[in-house]
Amino acid sequence: MPPPADIVKVAIEWPGANAQLIEMDQKRPLTSIIREVCDGWSLSGSEQFALRYADGAQLYITEQSRCEIKNGTILRLAISPGRAARQLLERTQSHGIDARLEALKELAKLSADPTFAAEFVNMEGMGTLARLVESGTHFGEMLAFTLTAFLELMDHGIVSWDLISLSFIKQIASYVNQPMVDVSILQRSLAILESMVLNSHSLYHRVAQEITVGQLIGHLSNQEIQTYAIALINALFLKAPEDRRQEVYANPLEQHLTEMASTLAQKHLRSIILNHVIRGNRPIKAEMAHQLYVLQVLTFNLLEERMMTKMDPNDQTQRDVIFELRRIAFDGENEPTGTEKRKALYAKDYKMLGFTNHLNPAMDFTQTPPGMLALDNMLYLAKVHQDTYIRIVLENSSREDKHECPFGRCAIDLTRILCEILQVGELPNEGCNDYHPMFFTHDRAWEEFFCICIQLLNKTWKEMRATPEDFNKVMQVVREQITRALAMKPSSLDQLKNKLRGLNYSEILRLRQSERMSQDDFHSPPIIELRERIQPEILELIKQQRLHRLCEGSCFRKVGNRRRQEKFWFCRLSLNHKVLHYGDLDESPQGEVPFEMLSDKILVSDMKSVVTGKDCPHMKEKSALKQNKEVLELAFSVLYDPDEALNFVAPNKYEYCIWTDGLYALLGREMSSDLTRSDLDTLISMEMKLRLLDLENITIPEAPPPIPKEPSSYNFTYNYS
Numbered sequence: 264m265p266p267p268a269d270i271v272k273v274a275i276e277w278p279g280a281n282a283q284l285i286e287m288d289q290k291r292p293l294t295s296i297i298r299e300v301c302d303g304w305s306l307s308g309s310e311q312f313a314l315r316y317a318d319g320a321q322l323y324i325t326e327q328s329r330c331e332i333k334n335g336t337i338l339r340l341a342i343s344p345g346r347a348a349r350q351l352l353e354r355t356q357s358h359g360i361d362a363r364l365e366a367l368k369e370l371a372k373l374s375a376d377p378t379f380a381a382e383f384v385n386m387e388g389m390g391t392l393a394r395l396v397e398s399g400t401h402f403g404e405m406l407a408f409t410l411t412a413f414l415e416l417m418d419h420g421i422v423s424w425d426l427i428s429l430s431f432i433k434q435i436a437s438y439v440n441q442p443m444v445d446v447s448i449l450q451r452s453l454a455i456l457e458s459m460v461l462n463s464h465s466l467y468h469r470v471a472q473e474i475t476v477g478q479l480i481g482h483l484s485n486q487e488i489q490t491y492a493i494a495l496i497n498a499l500f501l502k503a504p505e506d507r508r509q510e511v512y513a514n515p516l517e518q519h520l521t522e523m524a525s526t527l528a529q530k531h532l533r534s535i536i537l538n539h540v541i542r543g544n545r546p547i548k549a550e551m552a553h554q555l556y557v558l559q560v561l562t563f564n565l566l567e568e569r570m571m572t573k574m575d576p577n578d579q580t581q582r583d584v585i586f587e588l589r590r591i592a593f594d595g596e597n598e599p600t601g602t603e604k605r606k607a608l609y610a611k612d613y614k615m616l617g618f619t620n621h622l623n624p625a626m627d628f629t630q631t632p633p634g635m636l637a638l639d640n641m642l643y644l645a646k647v648h649q650d651t652y653i654r655i656v657l658e659n660s661s662r663e664d665k666h667e668c669p670f671g672r673c674a675i676d677l678t679r680i681l682c683e684i685l686q687v688g689e690l691p692n693e694g695c696n697d698y699h700p701m702f703f704t705h706d707r708a709w710e711e712f713f714c715i716c717i718q719l720l721n722k723t724w725k726e727m728r729a730t731p732e733d734f735n736k737v738m739q740v741v742r743e744q745i746t747r748a749l750a751m752k753p754s755s756l757d758q759l760k761n762k763l764r765g766l767n768y769s770e771i772l773r774l775r776q777s778e779r780m781s782q783d784d785f786h787s788p789p790i791i792e793l794r795e796r797i798q799p800e801i802l803e804l805i806k807q808q809r810l811h812r813l814c815e816g817s818c819f820r821k822v823g824n825r826r827r828q829e830k831f832w833f834c835r836l837s838l839n840h841k842v843l844h845y846g847d848l849d850e851s852p853q854g855e856v857p858f859e860m861l862s863d864k865i866l867v868s869d870m871k872s873v874v875t876g877k878d879c880p881h882m883k884e885k886s887a888l889k890q891n892k893e894v895l896e897l898a899f900s901v902l903y904d905p906d907e908a909l910n911f912v913a914p915n916k917y918e919y920c921i922w923t924d925g926l927y928a929l930l931g932r933e934m935s936s937d938l939t940r941s942d943l944d945t946l947i948s949m950e951m952k953l954r955l956l957d958l959e960n961i962t963i964p965e966a967p968p969p970i971p972k973e974p975s976s977y978n979f980t981y982n983y984s
Contacts, residue, residue, distance in 0.1 A: 615660030617669030
């Protein structure tokens with residue numbers, strides 16, 4: 264007979280004594296259980312003790328968290344959090360250096376515990392730590408432990424960052440600005456400054472006065488602090504006031520560089536990131552990939568103001584830009600003297616330039632997006648790649664077979680498409696690592712990207728022998744070409760050109776046809792019947808693949824307030840498919856994590872259901888994440904007895920589909936992800952083609968054998984990777 268649900272069997276340790284094996288009644292007060300444990304070892308003053316986990320983070324157990332204790336858990340009797348906080352606070356102010364170092368080391372470890380943190384903060388411990396830093400007398404390990412404890416305690420959100428003093432900020436900034444500082448101190452200093460910027464509007468201004476992006480560039484060559492430095496650059500960029508991130512254009516004919524854009528576009532910073540980070544001798548980990556993605560998004564978001572700015576048809580300065588496009592294309596020859604003749608000639612030229620409104624092409628730039636950003640792109644092409652610009656305009660303006668490609672209209676719509684593909688104007692998504700190395704290879708990557716794509720568009724237009732009536736079809740093909748090329752992650756703009764060269768119109772048609780085959784083939788009744796017979800076998804094959812992947816396990820990010828000190832956890836299914844093992848990791852693993860390293864587990868028999876998206880408990884709790892569509896789409900939770908949940912945020916859509924399918928399979932539910940449907944269609948089509956291929960080689964005997972009642976055994980093997 265199984266034990267009652269309120270009883271958990273645990274082992275409790277105490278230094279120098281044999282462990283006690285007890286059945287913990289979850290209905291009894293925790294103080295009563297602690298008193299009983301103390302009596303077992305003849306310890307007096309049970310109110311001065313508490314229970315902690317013996318493994319993992321070794322958190323204190325409270326009345327609120329005790330429900331997380333599972334059968335077989337090893338606990339440890341320890342001094343209470345209040346007593347520990349008092350002792351450590353006294354020892355951190357000790358005159359003995361060794362005693363103070365040990366106290367700070369223990370404090371750095373305990374500060375991650377919310378129960379201890381609350382006690383320490385209530386004893387004005389944060390002020391003590393701040394004074395230790397401000398004094399400037401701590402160095403080496405002692406300072407590193409002090410900064411670690413401070414950061415961990417602040418991360419609990421008990422104390423407001425707005426209460427941080429200016430002298431503290433100056434002291435932390437001095438560690439970043441000093442040429443020779445221990446790596447551990449520098450990491451924590453950068454992390455503290457990032458938290459200040461992200462969590463307090465007023466502190467942004469103070470930090471910005473002490474630290475500039477230029478000062479951080481020097482730290483990017485150090486692989487151990489690169490992530491922290493880029494994270495702080497991103498924070499300064501993200502929280503910068505609008506008037507510092509974007510400046511009003513004084514003259515559209517002058518290529519613009521705002522204050523932040525100028526810093527981010529300067530060759531030194533870009534080359535450092537490219538050579539020391541992207542092309543460095545270490546693989547890029549998930550956190551660094553995320554920070555590069557954030558930097559990419561924030562850089563492109565500088566284009567948002569121009570993208571959402573309509574052209575004023577009455578603004579002569581803006582109209583001069585269009586005149587400049589005409590002058591470069593047609594070299595300003597044979598200018599007529601009369602006003603009417605000039606207007607007629609201009610209208611003819613603007614038509615050849617491909618504008619929709621020939622009389623007043625400024626009207627073509629009144630729709631947002633892309634607004635004035637399209638005009639900026641066209642002007643860059645005309646000035647920097649003048650030969651290409653003139654060739655595109657002239658070869659289309661001289662055609663008389665209605666197959667001319669309207670440059671102006673195409674450039675405007677292409678700019679809009681590029682903004683949509685790169686999500687210009689949208690905030691970075693939590694957990695997304697989708698950065699493109701090629702955008703770090705050129706100081707004007709956006710403009711060069713446009714120039715490559717406008718040439719692609721012109722080429723595709725000719726391959727399709729399109730007319731103006733085919734405009735939308737051409738733009739759809741071009742969007743697909745660009746999207747497919749970006750998915751290949753070209754490392755340079757030249758590689759992008761090569762990828763696009765291989766994705767000509769014929770190749771797009773071939774890919775489309777190939778992808779449609781699983782949907783369009785085999786519609787005759789006998790084939791449909793064969794498909795229905797094969798489907799259960801294929802589904803079982805997919806199910807086993809999903810469960811095999813769960814047995815291999817996956818690493819998941821612990822989404823918290825401080826991404827730069829992000830922690831990970833790993834989860835994998837036991838080989839007999841009966842237990843989910845999971846546990847915390849210090850960093851993302853490079854290979855398989857042994858079961859012995861995963862201290863926690865859930866019995867599959869205890870699992871009630873799997874929920875996704877907004878139904879997940881951690882999506883309901885975190886309002887910031889709740890608003891993030893991408894994180895919402897990657898979230899899922901395992902609900903298990905007694906009314907508990909194991910919460911996940913998958914690193915990508917593929918892992919999300921693998922894990923939700925596998926968990927559904929464990930619970931006997933239908934696997935319904937897009938990945939399963941795609942795999943099912945692909946594998947069924949492949950197997951049916953193989954079977955039909957075999958039928959072509961069959962010699963029909965004079966007297967056919969009886970038709971078997973059951974289909975032949977399924978022997979198709981698919982190596983899913």
